[in-house]
Amino acid sequence: MATLFRWLLRLASAAIFLTVIVVALVYYLASRSLPDYDKELAVDGIGAGVEIVRDNSAVPHIFAETDADAFFGLGYAHAQDRLWQMVLMRRTVQGRLSEIFGRRTLDTDLLMRRLDLYPLAVRSVAAQxxxxxxxxxxxxxxxNTRxxxxNAESLGRGAPEFFLFNAPVAPWQPADSIALVKLMALQLSGQFRDEILRARTSLLLPDPDRLADILPDAPGSGTAALPEYASLFPGKTMPRYAGTPHPEGPLSPVPERGFAGASNAWAAAPSRxxxxxxxxxxxxxxxxxxPSTWYLARLQLxxxxxxxxxxxxxxxxxxGRSQxxxxxxxxxxLDDQDLYIExxxxxxxQEYRxxxxWKRFETRRTIVEIKDxxxxxxxxxxxxxxxxxxxxRFDLEAITxxxxxxxMSWTALSGEDSSLSGALRLMRAGSVEEALEAAPLYVAPAQMLTVIDREHIGLKLVGAMPRRDAAHQSQGRLPSPGWIEANRWQGMLPDASNPVWTDPAGGIVGNTNNKIIDRPFPLHVSYDWGDSQRVMRWTQLMQGRQVHTRDSFIExxxxxxxxxxxxxxxxxGRDLWYTGEAAPAGTPERQRQRxxxxxxxxxxxxxxxxxxxxxxxxxxRALQERLIxxxxxxLADAFDHVEPLFIERVYRNVDGAGVWCDVIRSVAVESCSDISRMALDDALVWIGEQYGTALESLRWGDAHQAMHKHTVLGDIPLLRYFVNIRQSSSGGDFTLERGRTSGRDPEPxxxxxxxxxxxxxxxxxxDSSVFINSTGQSGHFLSRHYDDLGTLWRRGEYIPMSLDAGxxxxASIGVTQLVPSAQ
Structure with a gap:
């Protein structure tokens, strides 16, 4: 027995020793890719020296004698801190993820190849x-210098992820940067998903008049009545929806409905x-x-x-800002996407109408390499x-x-995309007027641009606006027959058609993704907006003060x-409050009263x-589930977020919307008060199962945790605890400090x-200006700058945004000197 014990002890010691060696080796290899911010490096490609000063938050302040050298320094700094992120985004837009991730990303690659964004970016180089x-x-x-x-100094392949997903890194090209802007346009585009859902819902609802309830228009002047989707295709057999929505595959850049971007921006004139x-x-x-999408930087141009x-x-x-x-x-x-049934x-x-x-499809064959x-x-x-x-994809089989x-027609499908030139020209502008002169260069993504100089403020929609025929059958809100001339785009509207506001009498401009203008189709901009609630709170806060300060804007x-x-x-809750006698302790009625x-x-x-x-x-959440x-x-699974306008229409019985409260499969006629009561009981049962029955001790932050997930490593057991950043957070779907919820079980x-x-x-x-990103500057999870800014962000704090070089x-943590190499 003593001999057996000794051998077991030896084996355990050997296993622990080997584990320590392996962990130490992995740490050593991973840490080799941590950038050294304090060094001098001789490089080719610059005319004079470039100095990159990292402040105490690792924000690079790049000083150079020429603009070209400053951009060289920015490229070097980006590659130091975010090379894996850059390469992953490039592979995504190229449709080359499967080369390193295997078949699980094949659907994403095939979609990106079909959209052709990277070849269009290559063509767009000539448009700059x-x-x-x-x-x-x-x-x-x-x-490429980084x-x-x-490669020359064996710096851990540049990031730990490159050890796990080994693939050569091709040199960076100008087209790659343009392609990433197109990728962002895809990540911010959701109009085609709304078209699909509207069509699916139209086909399924027993009463087509109820479409305006569940997919309501933003408040404002009414919209002309839409045709039923099936009526656009007389004589065609239309499919009926069956099954549940198909989730997007791994690393898909196409946002789920409702996640195509949301933002806030507001400006005050000197008078306010x-x-x-x-x-x-x-x-x-x-x-x-x-890491976060954003990387903070300063360039001296x-x-x-x-x-x-x-x-x-x-x-x-x-x-950001200049001086x-x-x-x-x-x-x-902006409604910059339309789907067509061909x-x-x-x-x-091989031909379409x-x-x-009949006309032959334009075709091209492509080969997608798949790992192993x-x-x-x-x-x-x-x-x-x-x-x-x-x-x-996207449940298209349910509407075709x-x-x-x-x-699909989409403004980003352009080989003459000068959006990046517009962004660079904006950086050089010195006034609101000059900034707005750069607007015609923007193609996609379409954005609301808010600008200020020292005296003036302005707000303008920048990006290409499709020119549609006034006789378009669905006004771009439903997939339409592609063979009807009136449904097709007729080029783009002139930039003068884009809405713009400068120096309004009230001294305030702003946007919370709310409806910005009410013009008749086809100059309407959009029928689907990202906010109908937060703008009310923003208006209240802006008008609640005669004058504003930096701190009131932060507030x-x-x-x-x-x-x-x-x-x-x-x-x-109007029929539930203060009604009935006190319920016995421990009963559902008592819990409801509490x-x-x-x-x-x-x-x-x-x-x-x-x-x-x-x-x-x-x-x-339980209420909307019971109603629909x-x-x-x-198809109710597709409506995984509460729509306040729908709930309000139902409970105010707008145009007969109260009919949603009656359960059509039951004999009884349920009232809206009945549904409210049953939904509250459903919610309390769910809360009890998830968080306990002591209602007073519940914390919203336990359920509403901000999940900053590593795009690739975030689902790997054990490793996810090192690469994901999870924080209790305030806010919700309809607050200015917006924290959009997942809407999906088990953590909705x-x-x-x-x-x-x-x-x-x-x-x-x-120099009192401030800024922050949501994680940190580094994309390396062993760096202390991977999540240091996230701690401040979570507390609602900022870091100084100063152009003072001193x-x-x-507060520098390192200075990188790039000097021209001796020729």
């Missing part, structure tokens, strides 16, 4: 102006500013990832310093309207008649009061430390989409 081309080339040279340095200077606040909302948020892979400060101008962006919700020639499926007869498998060859097809999409396919950015909660609770008492004294603030937001959110499940069946209130950048700029004291140097 000379200054943009110089920046693109210099930036690419900076990225790649060469990694306590300091006498203009003010601007901006917080663009994107999906939470680790010939025209002065520029500082703000950049996207790794793109040589531009996309939002004379500040700018912010929000999603415009009829195939029954005698020749056009207004002039044989490559797949597919034939890509295009019509006059755009690329043909696979029926297996037999013998037809679906194509508005961090506001967590839900106008939806304040509106809906009195409606859905919940109602808490909600009766709640002001609608979605604070992470309160129980009321969780009770309210669970109640509304019997009418929509499995997990916060997955929100402000990934916040900035507030004050031209009364420019301040950056005083």
């Amino acid at each position: 102006d000379p200054q943009a081309m110089a920046a693109l080339r210099a930036y690419a040279a900076g990225v 790649i060469d340095e990694i 500013s306590a300091g006498g200077g203009t003010l601007l606040a901006n917080d663009p909302h994107l999906g939470f990832t680790a 010939a025209g002065g310093g520029v500082i703000g948020g950049t996207i790794p892979g793109v040589p531009a400060v996309m939002l 004379r101008l500040a700018w912010g962006i929000t999603s415009s919700y 009829e195939l020639n029954p005698d020749n499926p 056009t207004p002039d007869g 498998e044989a490559p797949v060859t597919v034939t890509l097809r295009w019509t006059d309207n755009g690329p043909v999409l696979p029926k297996s 008649p037999p013998g037809h396919v679906v194509s 508005a950015q961090l506001d967590t009061v839900s106008p939806a909660a304040r509106t809906l609770l009195p409606l859905i 919940a109602l008492e808490l909600l009766a004294n709640w002001n609608g603030e979605m604070n992470e430390h309160l129980p009321e937001p969780l009770i309210y959110a669970a109640w509304l 499940r019997d009418e929509l069946g499995p 209130f997990l916060s997955v989409h929100g402000a990934t950048y916040r900035g507030v700029y004050d031209f009364a004291d420019p 301040l950056a140097r005083a």
Whole structure:
């Protein structure tokens, strides 16, 4: 027995020793890719020295004698901190993910090949102006210098992920940066998903008049009545929806419905500013990832310093400020996508119907390499309207008649996309007027651009607006017959058609993705907007003060009061409050009374430390489920977020919408009060199962945790605890500090989409401006700068946004000197 014990002890010791050796080796190899911020490096491709000063938050302040050298430095800094992120995004837009991830990303690759975004980016290189081309080339040279340095000095392949997913890293090209802008356009585009859902719902609803309830228009002047979807295709057999919505595959850049972007931006003129200077606040909302989409940087250009948020892979400060101008962006919700049902020639499926007869598809074969498998060859097809999409994606099979396919028109499908030139020209602008002169260069993504100089403020929709025929059968709201001339796009509207506001009498401009204008079709901009609630709270906060300060703008950015909660609770609970006798302890009735008492004294603030937001959110979710499940069946899964306008229509019985309360499969006629009571009981049962029955001790933040998930490693057991950043957070779907919930079990209130950048700029004291990103500067999970800014972001704090070189140097954690190599 003693001998056995000794051998077991030896084996255990050997196993522990080997484990320690393996862990130490893995750590050593991974840490080799941590960048050294304090060094001197001789490089090719610069005319003079470049100095990269990292402040104490690892924000690079790049000083150079020429603009080209400054962009070289930005490319080098991006590659130091975010090379894996850059390469992954490039592979995504190229449709080459399966080369390293295998078959699980094949659907994503095939979709990207069909959209043809990377070849269009290559063609768009010729559309850039000379200054943009110089920046693109210099930036690419900076990225490639870092790649060469990694290879020459064996710096851990540049990031730990490259050890797990081994693949050569090709040199960076100017087209790669343009392609990433197109990728962002895809990530911010959701209009085609709305078309599909509208068509599916139209086919399924027993009463077609109820479509305006479940998919309501934004408040404002009415919209002309739409035809039923099936009526657009007389004589065609239309499919009926069956099954549940298909989730997108791994690493898909196409957003789920409702996640195509949301943001806030507002500006105040000197007359509305306590300091006498203009003010601007901006917080663009994107999906939470680790690292963040945004990378903070400062460049010293010939025209002065520029500082703000950049996207790794793109040589531009996309939002931020210079010494004379500040700018912010929000999603415009412009309807820049249309789907078309294309009829195939029954005698020749290689042809499709056009207004002039049958026409052959434009085709091209492409080969997708797959890790550890044989490559797949597919034939890509295009019509006059755009690329043909696979029926297996986005539930297109549910709306496509037999013998037809679906194509898509989209403004980003342009080989003359000068959007990046517009962003770079904006950086050089010195006034609101000059900034708006850059607007015609923007193609996609379409954005609301908010700009201020020291005296003026402005807001404009930038991006190409499709020219539609006034006789379009569905006004772009439903997939339409592609062979009817009136449904087809007729080019783009002139830039003068884009809405713009400058120096309004009230001294305030802003956008929360709300409806911005009410013009008749086809100059309407959009029918589907991203906000109908938050704008009410924003208006209240802006008009509640005669003058504003930097701090009042910060307060508005961090506001967590839900106008939806304040509106809906009195409606859905009006027949439940203060009715009946006290219920016995331990009964569902008593639990319901306790919940109602808490909600009766709640002001609608979605604070992470309160129980009321969780009770309210669970109640509304259960309520919408009860209202729509019997009418929509499995399609109800597609409506996984509460729509306040729908609930309000039902409980105010607008145009007979109260009929949703009656369960059509039951004999009894249920009232809306009955459904409210049953939904509250459902919510309390769910809360009890998940968080316990002590309602007063509940915390919204336990359910509403911000999940910044590593795109690739975030689902790997054990490793996910090191690479994901999970934080209790306030806010909700309808607060200015927006924390969009997942809507999916088992964690429906997990916060997955929100402000990934916040900035507030004050031209009364420019160096008092502040900004933050949602994680940190580094994409390396062993770096202390991987999540250090996330801690501040979670607490609603910011870091200084100063162009004072002395301040950056005083708090420097390292200075990188790039010097021209001796020739």
